[in-house]
Amino acid sequence: MKSISRTLLTLIAVGLIVTVSLAGIATYLSAARSLRDQLDEHLVERAETFAELVVQERGHVQFDFDGDLDEDTIGALLDVVDVTGDFVARSPAWPETMGTRPVLVGSSTRLSSVTVDGEPARMVTMTHEASIDPDEPQVWAAPPAMVQTRVIVRTASVDETIASVGQSLLLGGVIAVVGSLLCVWFGVRRGLTPLSRVRDGLASVDAQRIEPIEWSPEPPIELRPITAAVNDVLRRLKHAMERERRFTDAAAHELRTPIAELRSLTDVASKWPDGERQRAAIAEAQSIAKEMEAIVECLLDAARGQTNEESVEPVALGLVVEKELSRASARAEARGLSLGMSCVNGASWTAPLAAVERIVRNLVDNSIEYTCPGGSIEVDITEQRGRTTMRIQNGPVSLSPEDAASAFEPFWRSDKSRESRSHVGMGLTIVDTLARSIGVEREVEVTPEQAFRVTLMQSRH
Amino acid sequence: MRILIVEDSQRLRDSLSDGLRSAGYAVDAVGDGRQGLIYARATDYDLIILDMMLPVMDGLTVLNEYRSAHGQSPVLILSARDRVEHRVEGLRGGADDYLVKPFDFDELLARVEALCRRAKGREANTIEIRGVTLDLASQTIRYEDEELVLAPREFSMLRYLMINAGRTISRMELEEHVYDSNRQVWSNAVDSSIAAIRRVLREARAPNLIRTRRGMGYQIDTEQLKESAPR
Numbered sequence: 215m216k217s218i219s220r221t222l223l224t225l226i227a228v229g230l231i232v233t234v235s236l237a238g239i240a241t242y243l244s245a246a247r248s249l250r251d252q253l254d255e256h257l258v259e260r261a262e263t264f265a266e267l268v269v270q271e272r273g274h275v276q277f278d279f280d281g282d283l284d285e286d287t288i289g290a291l292l293d294v295v296d297v298t299g300d301f302v303a304r305s306p307a308w309p310e311t312m313g314t315r316p317v318l319v320g321s322s323t324r325l326s327s328v329t330v331d332g333e334p335a336r337m338v339t340m341t342h343e344a345s346i347d348p349d350e351p352q353v354w355a356a357p358p359a360m361v362q363t364r365v366i367v368r369t370a371s372v373d374e375t376i377a378s379v380g381q382s383l384l385l386g387g388v389i390a391v392v393g394s395l396l397c398v399w400f401g402v403r404r405g406l407t408p409l410s411r412v413r414d415g416l417a418s419v420d421a422q423r424i425e426p427i428e429w430s431p432e433p434p435i436e437l438r439p440i441t442a443a444v445n446d447v448l449r450r451l452k453h454a455m456e457r458e459r460r461f462t463d464a465a466a467h468e469l470r471t472p473i474a475e476l477r478s479l480t481d482v483a484s485k486w487p488d489g490e491r492q493r494a495a496i497a498e499a500q501s502i503a504k505e506m507e508a509i510v511e512c513l514l515d516a517a518r519g520q521t522n523e524e525s526v527e528p529v530a531l532g533l534v535v536e537k538e539l540s541r542a543s544a545r546a547e548a549r550g551l552s553l554g555m556s557c558v559n560g561a562s563w564t565a566p567l568a569a570v571e572r573i574v575r576n577l578v579d580n581s582i583e584y585t586c587p588g589g590s591i592e593v594d595i596t597e598q599r600g601r602t603t604m605r606i607q608n609g610p611v612s613l614s615p616e617d618a619a620s621a622f623e624p625f626w627r628s629d630k631s632r633e634s635r636s637h638v639g640m641g642l643t644i645v646d647t648l649a650r651s652i653g654v655e656r657e658v659e660v661t662p663e664q665a666f667r668v669t670l671m672q673s674r675h
Numbered sequence: 676m677r678i679l680i681v682e683d684s685q686r687l688r689d690s691l692s693d694g695l696r697s698a699g700y701a702v703d704a705v706g707d708g709r710q711g712l713i714y715a716r717a718t719d720y721d722l723i724i725l726d727m728m729l730p731v732m733d734g735l736t737v738l739n740e741y742r743s744a745h746g747q748s749p750v751l752i753l754s755a756r757d758r759v760e761h762r763v764e765g766l767r768g769g770a771d772d773y774l775v776k777p778f779d780f781d782e783l784l785a786r787v788e789a790l791c792r793r794a795k796g797r798e799a800n801t802i803e804i805r806g807v808t809l810d811l812a813s814q815t816i817r818y819e820d821e822e823l824v825l826a827p828r829e830f831s832m833l834r835y836l837m838i839n840a841g842r843t844i845s846r847m848e849l850e851e852h853v854y855d856s857n858r859q860v861w862s863n864a865v866d867s868s869i870a871a872i873r874r875v876l877r878e879a880r881a882p883n884l885i886r887t888r889r890g891m892g893y894q895i896d897t898e899q900l901k902e903s904a905p906r
Binding site: 270289466467470471473474475476477478479481482485486495498502 | 677684686687690691693694728755757770775777778779781782878
């Protein structure tokens with residue numbers, strides 16, 4: 215069943231009906247039994263009263279009662295017989311079908327259900343001794359005679375009472391079930407209202423502008439983990455979309471600016487044709503084309519990740535760093551930067567050589583570009599607890615500690631205007647992508663001493 | 676008409692300056708926001724072309740500070756940021772127009788003309804004074820269907836005088852709106868240009884529109900001045 219409210223209502227309804235029915239049946243049975251027990255007790259008491267009226271005088275058993283024994287007078291049917299089967303007393307309407315000869319051995323009281331004139335009735339059969347008057351002369355003294363006293367009471371009124379109790383219970387049960395179901399239905403609806411609010415809240419999320427939902431009023435405790443999880447997802451989505459937007463903005467700027475330059479150059483050159491102007495425009499257009507090619511290459515490098523599983527091998531980091539520092543030494547010298555490195559023997563990463571070379575080259579180039587003249591670039595390669603770490607630190611730099619969080623973002627440059635065209639701000643993005651693809655963890659920080667530090671760590675598999 | 680370009684891309688700055696100068700405008704161009712603000716405050720430009728992503732001070736801040744200081748020149752934003760919210764942000768920030776890079780130079784020129792025209796409170800594209808017609812769209816001046824060929828500087832000067840017809844324009848104002856800051860303006864440069872314009876008008880048998888107001892400057896004779904509808 216797909217509807218929570220329907221499921222809850224069905225389960226609760228079935229539970230209620232079963233519970234109320236069982237309770238009703240139990241109550242009915244208990245009441246019926248109690249009424250019948252009371253009837254039986256009353257019947258036995260009456261039988262005992264009648265039995266006390268059976269007396270033995272002068273050797274004869276008599277029923278010491280002067281009135282009529284009809285049912286209307288004594289409220290029951292009575293039959294008293296002696297040991298020979300002769301009746302001592304009998305109601306006129308006593309049914310003949312009950313006239314079996316008694317077996318009078320010992321005292322006993324027995325209850326049974328019988329039918330009188332087609333109506334249900336209860337009968338008590340009491341076997342007892344006849345009472346002997348203590349003043350009876352000795353000449354008549356004889357052992358007490360055994361007699362059987364039977365009393366029948368019609369049970370129609372009791373059965374009607376029991377039926378009435380049953381009907382009342384049934385009616386009460388139905389009302390209780392219906393009332394309870396209405397309460398449950400209302401309760402379930404109220405209980406599920408917060409789910410509707412969650413649904414409305416989710417429906418209100420604008421795909422163009424994702425924001426965590428302000429839940430008002432606050433959802434119930436049971437739903438809070440869900441709403442918190444939803445907001446967490448929305449926050450991450452918002453972060454991802456902002457990142458995407460920043461990337462799009464940056465890409466738009468990086469690509470549109472050279473296109474705008476190209477169009478403006480060619481438009482002006484063709485609108486006011488002039489030999490010198492056209493020659494300059496062509497030269498500039500070629501230069502712009504090269505820059506755009508570099509941007510596209512950087513984007514493709516970042517997208518591809520440039521890893522090839524088949525070419526994975528242990529790469530000696532010291533050799534790669536040495537080679538790249540040597541390649542960059544002339545540029546570093548021109549800017550007055552000092553280069554230094556330290557490396558433990560045999561330190562290596564397991565990765566494609568080309569990927570490691572590209573990572574180191576980008577980091578070194580980035581350091582040379584952004585370190586203030588007269589600064590230093592230091593590369594340290596260490597091994598500890600199964601991890602090979604390469605740390606490249608350059609400084610001083612014109613960066614704030616907050617800039618570290620953005621350093622791996624595409625097109626990010628400390629120069630917000632991206633005035634410099636020699637770099638497009640993709641170097642560290644490519645480092646990030648490549649490092650991720652070869653299982654290298656990355657950390658970036660700007661130290662209080664204005665040093666930019668990138669730490670790359672690979673664990674030995 | 677004097678235009679300030681605030682654009683960080685050297686190439687774009689150069690080609691825009693080149694194109695606008697060729698179209699007869701005096702152009703000053705700077706590469707960062709702070710310099711742009713200093714230039715904008717120092718000179719009464721007829722138009723400012725402003726990039727958004729600028730070094731030192733971004734374009735929106737430049738615009739806000741310029742407007743806060745009661746800068747009145749129309750501002751055309753030229754930006755690679757093309758989203759609606761960026762345009763709204765720029766226009767609400769005080770810009771008069773927004774053009775997304777890359778752009779067609781002719782479209783830029785048309786917008787520049789429209790903004791300059793609107794800034795002078797005119798609707799028409801042409802101004803006719805005593806048979807001499809200035810067409811701002813085609814950047815030409817005619818007298819009775821004959822095009823008057825003027826050097827770019829003289830054209831700019833006559834255009835400025837015709838746009839401000841009836842008002843006496845001082846030599847200093849003419850220098851400010853016709854020459855850009857990189858040009859050395861000789862003391863008699865304005866007088867020489869006026870003389871050259873008068874000569875061209877005379878050769879075309881056109882009336883001498885420019886009246887010299889001694890000690891005050893120059894003025895276009897407003898008699899018979901009328902504006903025609905846009906073409």
